[in-house]
Amino acid sequence: MTNFQNKEYISYKDPSSSIYEKNKTIYRQINKSYFEIYNLLKSKNVFNTLVKKDLLIPHTEIESKSDCIIIKPEKIHFISYPYEWCFSQLKAASLLTLKINYELLKLGFILKDASAYNVQFIGKKPIFIDSTSFEVYKEGNLWIAYKQFCEHFIAPLFLMKYVDSLSIKLLIHFIDGIPLTFASKLLPLKTYFKQLSLLHIHLHAKSIKKYENTEKQVNYTHLSQNKLLNLMEHLYEKIDNLKLKRKSNWTNYYETNTYDVKSQDEKLDFIIKCLDGKKFNYLLDIGCNDGYYSLQLADKLNYIISIDNDERVIDKLFQKSNNLNLLPLIIDISNPSPSIGLNNKERKSFIDRLESDNFTLALAVIHHLRFTYNIPLSLLAKSFSVFSKYIVIEFVSHDDIQVKKLLKNKKDVYTDYTEENFLTAFGQYFTLVEKHKLTGVNRTLYFFVKK
Amino acid sequence: MLLYIDPGSGSLLFQILIAGIVSVLFFFKRIIRKLMFWRKQSNKLNDKFSK
Numbered sequence: 001m002t003n004f005q006n007k008e009y010i011s012y013k014d015p016s017s018s019i020y021e022k023n024k025t026i027y028r029q030i031n032k033s034y035f036e037i038y039n040l041l042k043s044k045n046v047f048n049t050l051v052k053k054d055l056l057i058p059h060t061e062i063e064s065k066s067d068c069i070i071i072k073p074e075k076i077h078f079i080s081y082p083y084e085w086c087f088s089q090l091k092a093a094s095l096l097t098l099k100i101n102y103e104l105l106k107l108g109f110i111l112k113d114a115s116a117y118n119v120q121f122i123g124k125k126p127i128f129i130d131s132t133s134f135e136v137y138k139e140g141n142l143w144i145a146y147k148q149f150c151e152h153f154i155a156p157l158f159l160m161k162y163v164d165s166l167s168i169k170l171l172i173h174f175i176d177g178i179p180l181t182f183a184s185k186l187l188p189l190k191t192y193f194k195q196l197s198l199l200h201i202h203l204h205a206k207s208i209k210k211y212e213n214t215e216k217q218v219n220y221t222h223l224s225q226n227k228l229l230n231l232m233e234h235l236y237e238k239i240d241n242l243k244l245k246r247k248s249n250w251t252n253y254y255e256t257n258t259y260d261v262k263s264q265d266e267k268l269d270f271i272i273k274c275l276d277g278k279k280f281n282y283l284l285d286i287g288c289n290d291g292y293y294s295l296q297l298a299d300k301l302n303y304i305i306s307i308d309n310d311e312r313v314i315d316k317l318f319q320k321s322n323n324l325n326l327l328p329l330i331i332d333i334s335n336p337s338p339s340i341g342l343n344n345k346e347r348k349s350f351i352d353r354l355e356s357d358n359f360t361l362a363l364a365v366i367h368h369l370r371f372t373y374n375i376p377l378s379l380l381a382k383s384f385s386v387f388s389k390y391i392v393i394e395f396v397s398h399d400d401i402q403v404k405k406l407l408k409n410k411k412d413v414y415t416d417y418t419e420e421n422f423l424t425a426f427g428q429y430f431t432l433v434e435k436h437k438l439t440g441v442n443r444t445l446y447f448f449v450k451k
Numbered sequence: 452m453l454l455y456i457d458p459g460s461g462s463l464l465f466q467i468l469i470a471g472i473v474s475v476l477f478f479f480k481r482i483i484r485k486l487m488f489w490r491k492q493s494n495k496l497n498d499k500f501s502k
Contacts, residue, residue, distance in 0.1 A: 147462035199472075204465050211461035227470040234473040 012342070014113070017132040026076075028059070030069040034132055038069065041134055046107050055100050056128045057120075073129065077282065077303045077327070081347055082116040082152070083171040084329040084337055086315035087160050087244045089126075090168065093119035094153035096126045098236045101143070105229055110137040114149035116177070117347075123303075123324035142223050143231070147208070150200050151177025154239070158197050161244050162188055165311040168330070175341050180205040196238040246312060263438045267363060267445060268296055270436045271392055274447040275300070280359040280389050286333050287365035291317035291326070298323040307331035333365070334373040351386060360388035364443075367396040370417055371406040377416065377425040385429035389450050395422050397442040419444070 011019040016034035020027045030038050041047060050056035063070040082090060096119055101111045112135035120129050143149075155178040159167035163186055170178055184205040191197040271293065275283075281303075285294045288306035290313055298304060303325045308314055309332035317328040331337065336350035362384065369375045375383075384391055396403060398417055407414075423432065423446075430448030437444045 142458070142463050142466050144458035144463075146466045147457075147459045150462075199469055204462065204469075207465035207468075208459055208461035211459075211464060214460050216460070222467045223470050227474045230474040230477045231466070231470040233477070 012346075014130075014132065026073060027062075028071050028073060028131065030071065030132060032067050035069070037134065037136060038132070040136065041109065044107060046104070046109060046134065047131065049107065050100065050103060050128070053099075053103065054125070054127070055096060055103065056131065059131055071131065073131070076120050076122060076127075076129065077325075078305055079348075079353055080121060080327065080329055081171075081337065082156070083169055084331060084350070085121075085168065086311050086318055086328070086330060087157070087165055087168075088315050088318050089121065089328075090116070090153065090157055090160070091239060091242060092126045093121075094149075094157065094239055095236060096128060097149065097153070098232050098239070100128050102229065102232045102236070104134060105137060105225060105232070108137055109134045110141065110143060111135070111145050114145035114152060116152040116171075121327055123326050124318070124322055125324055137225075139225055140223060141228075143228060146231075147180075147204075148177060149235075150180055150204060151183075154196065154200050154235075155180060155183035157239070157242060158187055158191060158201060159183060160311075161242060162191050162197075165244065165315075168311065172337065172340060175346065181209055196235075196242070200235075244315070263441060263443070264292065266436075266438055267394070268293060270434075270445050270447075271297065271361065272300070274390070274392050274434065275359065278359060278390055281355045281357050283359045283361060284354070284387065285361045285363075287362065287368070288317065288328065289313050291321065291328060293361060293363065294326055294328075295321060295323075298326050301325065303327070305329060307333065309333075334369060334375060354387040356387055357389040358387050360384060360391040360393075362391065362393040364394050364396060364402070366393060366422075367400065367403050367406065367417075371403060371410070371414060377422055378428070381425040381429050384426075385450060388430075391430065391448045391450075393426070393446050393448070395419055395444045395446060397444075400442045 011017065011028075015031060016037075017028050017030045020029060047056065047059070051058045057073045057076070059071040059073040061069060062072050082093070085093070093116055097111070097114050097116075101114075104110055111133055113130075113133050115130075118128055118130040118133055119126050121127070151174075156168055156171060159170065159178065167186075180201055184202050187197060187201065192202055275297070283294070283297065283301050283304045285291070285304060285306040288294050288308050289310075291306050294304045294306040294317070298321070304323075304327065306314075306317060306326060306328045307330070308328075309330065311330050314328045314330050317326075321328070331350055339345065339349040339352065340347045366380065369380055370377065384393075397419065398414075426432075426446070426448055430450055432446060433449055434447040435444055
């Protein structure tokens with residue numbers, strides 16, 4: 001008998017199934033109340049159809065008992081959350097949700113929820129992970145997840161487009177999606193002239209408000225299948241056309257910063273040398289910027305997580321990359337995503353989701369963390385040691401041009417920022433394996449292994 | 452149905468209205484597409500859905 005531990009908080013909402021983790025493997029326990037639908041889905045070949053279309057994560061049934069069925073979904077390298085996604089990732093996840101619903105409707109089923117958390121990314125590819133989100137569709141039924149779809153996808157997409165791309169971070173607070181009445185208040189007047197936002201946010205919010213105190217139960221059977229399919233097509237077409245226009249001052253670090261381009265090949269050679277023969281979980285590229293190194297290394301490695309706190313560069317990297325082993329995410333390493341939800345256990349923090357044996361790349365970031373975020377070197381070394389088995393770190397010296405830029409309006413109180421102190425700080429947690437002084441610049445690459 | 456999310460009365464009623472409006476728009480759009488058959492765009496939407 002399978003004995004599960006570590007019952008996860010992530011699936012308590014849906015009575016159909018619960019998620020369990022055992023020996024770092026995820027299982028889904030399907031409860032008796034969902035048996036009838038699950039068996040119907042199986043007999044109608046729905047799972048296989050969706051898997052073949054690359055929409056749903058494949059799973060294998062490993063145990064079938066009288067009170068529960070256990071399925072094992074294929075492993076996802078790294079679980080990410082919507083508030084870590086860029087505009088294009090959220091858009092891709094919303095289109096996937098609509099595609100799944102469209103396919104389901106044709107097969108006689110429908111999505112009973114439209115949570116953004118049901119979508120994960122395998123590198124570039126979005127994939128639906130909740131195999132128990134499906135419900136039998138009867139002619140005339142409404143889509144009960146319509147409001148949730150608007151709150152999880154349409155509202156954040158419009159806030160990102162018309163307010164600021166940083167609006168995605170609102171989802172950290174609104175775990176059940178952004179309330180439409182709130183989104184409607186935040187959005188500028190011009191969104192009243194866009195069909196998608198006028199209908200699905202502004203007027204929708206007014207309708208929610210109007211009927212919020214009604215005691216009358218709404219009859220669910222009022223909509224023909226054809227009308228529902230039209231609604232899906234309309235949403236798909238409109239969301240697909242959404243583009244986030246970047247302002248002209250959007251700059252590409254490596255295109256404008258010739259200073260760094262010179263050292264690119266030298267850095268890459270050093271990293272490749274350090275990677276040789278090492279076994280680790282994944283490469284974590286901190287402050288990845290346009291993802292030059294991640295992209296160059298993608299075909300050599302198992303899985304890469306490229307993080308940066310700038311949504312614009314993450315979006316550009318997501319659009320540029322076609323790799324199924326490169327996952328770009330908006331993460332500020334000085335303030336990574338916290339744990340949220342019930343008991344702060346529903347969605348794990350970024351650090352909790354990272355396993356400890358990674359290969360970390362910290363190129364041209366340490367000076368930002370010290371001078372901009374005021375993090376002492378000793379704390380940086382401690383923090384990196386939590387998730388790094390190996391680390392390649394670029395020490396940018398105090399008299400580097402970039403450091404001078406950072407300090408132009410600031411009093412230089414960072415007398416502790418010396419190469420000697422850097423080595424002492426990292427030496428507490430790591431053993432120095434190799435160093436390489438970059439030609440023509442005041443920068444040195446260090447390769448450490450965790451003690 | 453095993454409902455655990457609240458679909459919201461306002462949202463459900465609104466959905467009926469919106470799906471109706473959208474369907475009327477699609478009705479005319481499809482006629483226009485059929486009339487403009489030489490532009491080869493009639494299946495664009497379905498192509499997007501069927502992978």
